[in-house]
Amino acid sequence: AQKITQTQPGMFVQEKEAVTLDCTYDTSDPSYGLFWYKQPSSGEMIFLIYQGSYDQQNATEGRYSLNFQKARKSANLVISASQLGDSAMYFCAMRENKGSTLGRLYFGRGTQLTVWP
Amino acid sequence: DVKVTQSSRYLVKRTGEKVFLECVQDMDHENMFWYRQDPGLGLRLIYFSYDVKMKEKGDIPEGYSVSREKKERFSLILESASTNQTSMYLCASSLLSGRNTEAFFGQGTRLTVV
Numbered sequence: 001a002q003k004i005t006q007t008q009p010g011m012f013v014q015e016k017e018a019v020t021l022d023c024t025y026d027t028s029d030p031s032y033g034l035f036w037y038k039q040p041s042s043g044e045m046i047f048l049i050y051q052g053s054y055d056q057q058n059a060t061e062g063r064y065s066l067n068f069q070k071a072r073k074s075a076n077l078v079i080s081a082s083q084l085g086d087s088a089m090y091f092c093a094m095r096e097n098k099g100s101t102l103g104r105l106y107f108g109r110g111t112q113l114t115v116w117p
Numbered sequence: 118d119v120k121v122t123q124s125s126r127y128l129v130k131r132t133g134e135k136v137f138l139e140c141v142q143d144m145d146h147e148n149m150f151w152y153r154q155d156p157g158l159g160l161r162l163i164y165f166s167y168d169v170k171m172k173e174k175g176d177i178p179e180g181y182s183v184s185r186e187k188k189e190r191f192s193l194i195l196e197s198a199s200t201n202q203t204s205m206y207l208c209a210s211s212l213l214s215g216r217n218t219e220a221f222f223g224q225g226t227r228l229t230v231v
Contacts, residue, residue, distance in 0.1 A: 009157075035219055045207065045222035091159065095218055103148045103167050103213050104175075105220055109159035 002026065004092050006108035013082045013115055020067070021077040021111045023092030031097040034075040036066065039089040039110070048090075051075060082115045089113075120144070123208050123223035130230050136195040138226050140208030147213035149191035150220065151175075151183065154205040163206075166191055167213055198230045 005024045013019035025034065036048040051059045051066045059066040067076040079086055092108045124139035142149065148167050152160040152175075162175030164183040172183050180202060184192045191210075195202055205227050209220040 006159075033218060043205070043225050045209075045220075047219045047221070050219055093220075097214070103211070103218075104162065104165055104173070105150065105209070105211070106162075107152070107160040109157065 002108075003106035004094055004108035006092055006111050008111045009109075010112045010114070013079075013113065015084060015115055015117050016081055018078060018080045019082055019113065021079070021090050021092075021113065023075045023077065023108060025073050025075060025092075025094045025106075027073075027094065027096055029096040029098050033095045033097065034066070034068070035093040035095070035105075036064070036075075036077045037091045037093065038086075039091065040085075041088070045091075049077070079113075084115050084117065087113060087115045121208055121210050121221050121223040123206075123226050125226050126224060128226060128228045130195075130198050130228065132199060132230055134195075134198045134230075136198050136228070136230075138193040138195075138206055138208075138228070140191045140193070140210075140223055141189055142191075142210040142221070143189065144210065144221070145188065146210035146221075147188075148211045148220075149185065150209040150211075151181075151191065151193045152207045152209065153177065154207055154225075160207065163193065195228075198228075200230050202228065203230045204228060 032053045034051045038046045049061045063080045065078045089110045091110045121142045150165040151163045166185045182194045208223040211220040
């Protein structure tokens with residue numbers, strides 16, 4: 001079974017609008033971390049935001065926020081006020097903190113975001 | 118700044134060759150990873166290591182092996198390269214535990230097997 005599911009292969013948003021990229025995860029570990037990465041066409045992987053499973057508040061980093069709904073096992077990335085430079089592939093990832101998979105990072109298949117003027 | 122450096126940006130190898138991809142990190146991270154990235158498939162884990170001489174299989178280890186003789190270096194070995202191993206290979210490192218466990222990635226190696 002997929003540990004991380006990103007159901008949107010592609011998303012389009014107009015500049016200055018907000019956009020939500022979906023991510024659901026599957027784990028029975030009570031302690032885990034969730035990450036979002038951005039990969040522009042240059043290929044580098046850029047870490048954006050982190051949410052711990054015990055964090056009470058949703059994580060925010062500038063224009064990025066993570067809509068964490070633990071009961072639904074979802075960790076959607078919200079980008080506010082989109083910019084042309086936000087056009088990139090976005091990956092959701094999860095890290096379980098216990099057991100034999102300690103330290104392993106699971107990635108989704110990614111969502112290609114295109115921001116148009 | 119954290120640096121993860123992969124030895125080559127582009128490689129072209131012949132079918133059957135033994136291929137070495139090298140990765141070095143300078144942040145004293147315990148974890149190191151090798152991923153393969155193909156369009157539509159995201160990042161798939163080949164192997165990871167949480168300590169020197171330790172290795173764990175990921176989702177697609179067949180046709181690959183790894184070596185971690187020093188903490189800072191993690192090598193991916195294609196024992197006998199095949200055309201279906203043409204791909205982008207990404208190395209990453211991270212702390213083993215604690216809050217700041219985001220992975221830091223190298224620039225990637227685009228391998229073509231002909």
